[in-house]
Amino acid sequence: xxxxxxxxxxxxxxxxxxxxxxxxxxxxxxxxxxxxxxxxxxxxxxxxxxxxxxxxxxxxxxxxxxxxxxxxxxxxxxxxxxxxxxxxxxxxxxxxxxxxxxxxxxxxxxxxxxxxxxxxxxxxxxxxxxxxxxxxxxxxxxxxxxxxxxxxxxxxxxxxxxxxxxxxxxxxxxxxxxxxxxxxxxxxxxxxxxxxxxxxxxxxxxxxxxxxxxxxxxxxxxxxxxxxxxxxxxxxxxxxxxxxxxxxxxxxxxxxxxxxxxxxxxxxxxxxxxxxxxxxxxxxxxxxxxxxxxx
Numbered sequence: 001x002x003x004x005x006x007x008x009x010x011x012x013x014x015x016x017x018x019x020x021x022x023x024x025x026x027x028x029x030x031x032x033x034x035x036x037x038x039x040x041x042x043x044x045x046x047x048x049x050x051x052x053x054x055x056x057x058x059x060x061x062x063x064x065x066x067x068x069x070x071x072x073x074x075x076x077x078x079x080x081x082x083x084x085x086x087x088x089x090x091x092x093x094x095x096x097x098x099x100x101x102x103x104x105x106x107x108x109x110x111x112x113x114x115x116x117x118x119x120x121x122x123x124x125x126x127x128x129x130x131x132x133x134x135x136x137x138x139x140x141x142x143x144x145x146x147x148x149x150x151x152x153x154x155x156x157x158x159x160x161x162x163x164x165x166x167x168x169x170x171x172x173x174x175x176x177x178x179x180x181x182x183x184x185x186x187x188x189x190x191x192x193x194x195x196x197x198x199x200x201x202x203x204x205x206x207x208x209x210x211x212x213x214x215x216x217x218x219x220x221x222x223x224x225x226x227x228x229x230x231x232x233x234x235x236x237x238x239x240x241x242x243x244x245x246x247x248x249x250x251x252x253x254x255x256x257x258x259x260x261x262x263x264x265x266x267x268x269x270x271x272x273x274x275x276x277x278x279x280x281x282x283x284x285x286x287x288x289x290x291x292x293x294x295x
Contacts, residue, residue: 143184
């Protein structure tokens with residue numbers, strides 16, 4: 001763990017719980033793609049860079065989830081590097097209380113205010129094409145997060161952040177975190193058609209052909225959507241839907257999983273309702289979802 005692996009002439013990644021991209025520009029200057037989960041991750045990253053004699057110029061955050069921005073603050077304080085984050089991800093990066101608050105739907109209880117859901121805040125500037133090194137390309141990857149962004153480097157490596165999960169992770173966790181199901185499916189279709197020297201997802205093994213894994217993630221989204229529609233055959237409230245999904249997929253309920261999977265299920269319900277597969281209404285002071293005509 002925390003091993004530096006070369007992917008191409010100038011592109012590397014650090015093998016860690018959420019892979020961290022490292023791209024050289026010149027003899028000593030490097031840019032990071034994400035920074036790990038916390039201060040300890042930041043320390044390990046800096047140790048790797050120091051061992052190579054590299055100077056950290058900036059961190060480009062793909063999105064604002066804690067396991068991608070947790071090392072920002074330490075690296076900023078130690079090196080004075082710039083941090084950039086795309087769109088609304090910048091607000092979450094600077095004000096990380098927004099993450100558990102968003103998941104919970106109110107001020108989060110202490111069970112959700114920890115480093116896995118709430119990183120230390122760090123100063124961040126807007127991530128735009130103008131701040132990227134020459135030859136880099138930003139790749140919009142919305143769906144898992146609001147404005148998640150990937151990168152293509154000049155030597156043909158594509159860093160895909162969290163836009164898809166590996167086969168083992170899908171089998172273990174089943175329901176991947178999403179904020180926008182329609183955007184996520186569109187992102188996966190776009191990624192499926194891409195070509196690159198190497199694709200590096202944050203939570204899956206690097207591959208030369210990303211299409212099979214993208215399709216696997218698409219199939220899982222559609223499977224979950226169908227299960228939700230089935231659960232709602234006779235009308236169901238949110239907690240019933242969530243409980244039945246946990247039972248079907250043999251998941252273990254915790255505060256964190258209730259927040260993460262619960263937020264994702266709400267996103268599915270919004271998408272399915274908008275698509276006309278479900279209808280929502282208030283009955284006896286309960287919000288319920290039920291099959292639309294034709295389902």
